[in-house]
Amino acid sequence: MDEKGKQAVSNMGLEPEVVFNSLSDLTILSVQTEDTRESLMEISGYDLNVKFNRDRIKDLADMENLLDGIKDLFRKIIMKDLLETD
Numbered sequence: 001m002d003e004k005g006k007q008a009v010s011n012m013g014l015e016p017e018v019v020f021n022s023l024s025d026l027t028i029l030s031v032q033t034e035d036t037r038e039s040l041m042e043i044s045g046y047d048l049n050v051k052f053n054r055d056r057i058k059d060l061a062d063m064e065n066l067l068d069g070i071k072d073l074f075r076k077i078i079m080k081d082l083l084e085t086d
Helices: 060-085
Strands: 007-010 013-016 026-032 039-046
Touching: none
Parallel strands: none
Antiparallel strands: 007 013, 026 039
């Protein structure tokens, strides 16, 4: 069976197997402090897929609304993490 035809069994059923290069395919996104450049938050992994609906983002106001939504999304994620660790 060729590489594209391999299937891996997971608890969700059959899924295609994906192979990544350990260094060149790793994506790391981080938010750092301005003064010390210390990382406050990091998103890392393989196959991070960020898509923007360019049909809906037509001007600066649309972009600002998107950024507000992203801020709210991460606020919920951070609050959940903080509440679970205490």
